Amino acid sequence: MGIRFFLPAITVPLLIACEGPPGADANATCTQCHNSGSLIVSATEQWRTSIHASGENTDRNATTCAMCHTSEGFRECITSGKTVTSASISNPSSIGCRTCHKIHESYDTSDWELRTKSPVQLMITGETLNQGKGNLCINCHQPRIPDPLPILNGSSVTIRSGYWGPHHSTQASIIRGSGGMELSGSEAYGNSSHTDLTNGCITCHMAAAIGNKSGGHTMKIAYESYGTTAYNFAGCKECHNNTTELTNLLDAVRSETDSLLTQLAGKLREQNILTSNNQINATSNAPLELSSNQAGALLNYLLVKEDRSGGVHNYRYIKALLKNSIENL
Ligand code: HEC
Ligand code: HEC
Ligand code: HEC
Ligand code: HEC
Ligand code: HEC
Ligand code: HEC
Numbered sequence: 001m002g003i004r005f006f007l008p009a010i011t012v013p014l015l016i017a018c019e020g021p022p023g024a025d026a027n028a029t030c031t032q033c034h035n036s037g038s039l040i041v042s043a044t045e046q047w048r049t050s051i052h053a054s055g056e057n058t059d060r061n062a063t064t065c066a067m068c069h070t071s072e073g074f075r076e077c078i079t080s081g082k083t084v085t086s087a088s089i090s091n092p093s094s095i096g097c098r099t100c101h102k103i104h105e106s107y108d109t110s111d112w113e114l115r116t117k118s119p120v121q122l123m124i125t126g127e128t129l130n131q132g133k134g135n136l137c138i139n140c141h142q143p144r145i146p147d148p149l150p151i152l153n154g155s156s157v158t159i160r161s162g163y164w165g166p167h168h169s170t171q172a173s174i175i176r177g178s179g180g181m182e183l184s185g186s187e188a189y190g191n192s193s194h195t196d197l198t199n200g201c202i203t204c205h206m207a208a209a210i211g212n213k214s215g216g217h218t219m220k221i222a223y224e225s226y227g228t229t230a231y232n233f234a235g236c237k238e239c240h241n242n243t244t245e246l247t248n249l250l251d252a253v254r255s256e257t258d259s260l261l262t263q264l265a266g267k268l269r270e271q272n273i274l275t276s277n278n279q280i281n282a283t284s285n286a287p288l289e290l291s292s293n294q295a296g297a298l299l300n301y302l303l304v305k306e307d308r309s310g311g312v313h314n315y316r317y318i319k320a321l322l323k324n325s326i327e328n329l
Contacts, residue, residue, distance in 0.1 A: 029108040046209055046217035047096065049190040055094025062088050068140040068169065076114050078139070083123060100136060119192040122172060124149075124179045129172060134200020141201070142172040143179055143303065150295035152181050159288040160237040162280045165302040174307040175200065181296025185324025190316040193239070207235030254310030260322035264301050267329040273298055297325035 033040060047053050057069050060180045066073025066085045070092035080086075097103050102111045119130035120138045124145050129138055143166030150157045166179065173179035177191040197203045209216030214223040214232035219230050231250065233243055240246045268274040273288065275281045280298070282288040290298070300321040311318050 029106075032109045033111075042209075042212075043217050044097075045212045046215075049145070049212050049218050050220070052095035052219065054101075056096045058092050061090075061092040066092070070094075071096055074140070075115065082244075095140075109158030120172070122156055122176065122179070124166065124173060125176075125242050127176065127178060129176055131175075131199050131200030133202050134197070137205075138172040138203040140171045143167055143170045146299060150181060150290075150292040150299060152183070152292065152296065154292040157290050157292055159280065159282045159290065159295065160284045161299075162282055164282065164297065166306065168306045170303045170306045171201070171309070171313060174303060174309070174313045174318065177314055180300045180303050180321045181293070181316070183293060183296055183300075183324045183328045185320075185327040187320040189320045189325040192314045192316050194312070195314050195317075204235040207232060210234075250310070250312060251313055253312060255317060257304070257315075257322070260319070260326065261301070261305055264322055264326050264329075267326055268298060268301060270327060293328055295329055300325045 032276070037329070060066070060069035061073065063084045065079040066089045067083055068074065069090045072089045072092055072093065074083050074095070075098075078081060099137050100115055101113060102113050105111055114133060114136050116139065117133055117135050120135050120142070121128045122138075122142050124143045129135070131138065146165050148157050148159075170179070175195050177189070177195055182189055194204075204221060205215075205219045206213045206217070209218065210223070210232050212218060213222040213225070214230075215234055221235075222229055223232065224230070231241070231247065233246055236246060240249075263277050265274060269276065269278070271294065272281055273290065273294065280288070304318050304322060307313055307318070
């Protein structure tokens with residue numbers, strides 16, 4: 001008897017809770033984003049063509065890799081302030097909307113807010129970089145610390161792995177103009193005007209989109225158009241106003257950088273630091289014994305090679321690193 005009386009008293013408030021606060025339309029905030037507009041659709045289409053979305057390396061989900069290679073790991077590290085996760089990530093997902101935006105936290109348009117815009121202390125040098133919205137990118141696109149890290153004119157270094165070096169993500173360091181070993185030589189170290197943009201990476205990589213081929217959430221500048229390479233220069237226009245001139249400048253800088261990289265690789269091969277196919281000539285059983293400055297030249301080679309901007313990110317710094325490394329070897 002008692003149970004029959006109590007049941008309605010429990011179910012009524014539960015039903016009200018499911019329908020949202022009395023008098024409010026529970027879906028009102030959802031439709032700020034989920035509506036007939038194409039904002040989400042177009043951003044999603046652009047993002048799908050990006051390497052972030054394809055997530056070739058989402059399986060790099062161990063504690064020391066997950067911050068940069070999984071959505072879950074990044075979110076954990078931004079909250080904890082650490083660069084390693086507490087455990088490896090099961091069911092990892094690729095770098096997507098929820099990685100960079102606060103999707104489904106407040107359930108209104110404030111969720112477009114970037115997950116972080118805080119300045120970033122670079123692992124390799126400990127320096128802090130502050131480039132507005134670009135800080136989001138810098139967290140992941142920064143070098144890891146080579147083990148061991150060579151010091152200019154320091155003691156000799158033993159390299160025990162073919163994977164030694166700053167990792168594939170050296171862009172933030174190149175933009176900052178630091179992290180390399182500043183060997184002495186004929187070329188002065190300096191920085192290009194590109195190194196100090198208010199919003200850093202996104203000024204150039206997230207400029208107005210061209211369909212889903214470049215710009216916006218594709219993060220691409222170069223793209224294929226009718227079988228040839230085209231460039232999205234929308235982010236460059238405030239400073240470079242002539243597209244033909246800029247294309248020529250870009251090609252010239254890229255071919256000079258490639259040529260210096262090839263020369264430096266040649267020197268490193270001559271000294272048996274690189275193998276005939278430009279891999280580091282070291283294993284745990286057959287380590288490489290190098291002077292600190294030889295290891296520095298190898299570090300400089302890897303920093304520029306992995307930056308992959310063809311010199312554009314910071315031409316002055318890149319040119320000095322490569323030229324002086326070649327002279328030193
Ligand atoms: C800031 C804009 C925004 C608001 C507000 C928002 N959403 Fe979403 N929602 C998204 C985005 C972006 C995705 C795609 C997420 C992805 O692909 O990672 C999404 C995905 C979804 C999905 C697909 C499944 C999933 O989780 O990916 C559902 C269902 C959904 N939202 C429901 C809702 C509901 C219900 C509300 C309101 C209570 C809401 N959303 C409010 C942006 C929003
Ligand atoms: C600080 C962030 C960061 C950490 C930590 C990190 N990575 Fe990466 N990794 C990146 C970025 C960014 C790229 C893509 C760089 C690019 O495409 O220019 C990348 C690329 C890669 C690639 C692809 C290389 C290629 O040529 O396609 C592999 C493989 C990889 N990482 C493995 C690992 C492993 C294994 C770990 C952990 C031991 C790890 N990464 C830790 C940021 C990181
Ligand atoms: C790698 C990080 C990253 C990922 C992944 C990402 N975004 Fe963004 N998104 C950004 C940044 C940075 C901006 C700001 C761009 C600017 O100010 O020019 C932005 C801006 C936006 C905006 C404009 C927001 C506003 O305040 O008007 C929308 C909409 C958006 N993103 C949707 C998405 C959707 C949908 C996804 C998933 C398909 C997604 N983003 C994935 C970094 C990212
Ligand atoms: C959570 C870490 C993370 C964040 C944040 C991030 N990236 Fe990435 N990015 C990566 C990784 C990892 C890859 C390589 C993905 C792979 O190989 O699986 C990558 C790939 C790229 C590539 C493609 C490189 C290629 O191989 O062609 C570009 C360009 C890029 N990111 C730019 C950006 C920009 C610009 C931002 C900021 C808006 C950003 N990234 C934010 C981790 C990140
Ligand atoms: C905030 C202004 C600004 C933006 C934005 C900008 N540049 Fe530049 N860029 C310069 C200046 C100034 C120089 C002249 C050399 C210097 O002062 O560093 C330059 C030089 C260059 C060079 C020659 C190499 C060098 O550093 O001397 C190339 C190539 C280049 N820019 C390409 C680009 C591309 C491509 C974009 C867009 C994706 C771009 N720039 C965006 C200001 C800018
Ligand atoms: C001044 C404009 C400019 C800025 C700022 C800039 N980039 Fe680039 N970046 C370029 C250009 C131009 C290329 C080479 C063109 C190409 O091949 O897409 C490039 C190439 C790359 C590549 C190689 C893969 C690819 O897409 O070709 C990655 C990854 C990358 N940039 C990431 C970043 C990150 C991360 C930042 C911020 C730390 C950044 N860039 C800042 C202009 C810029």
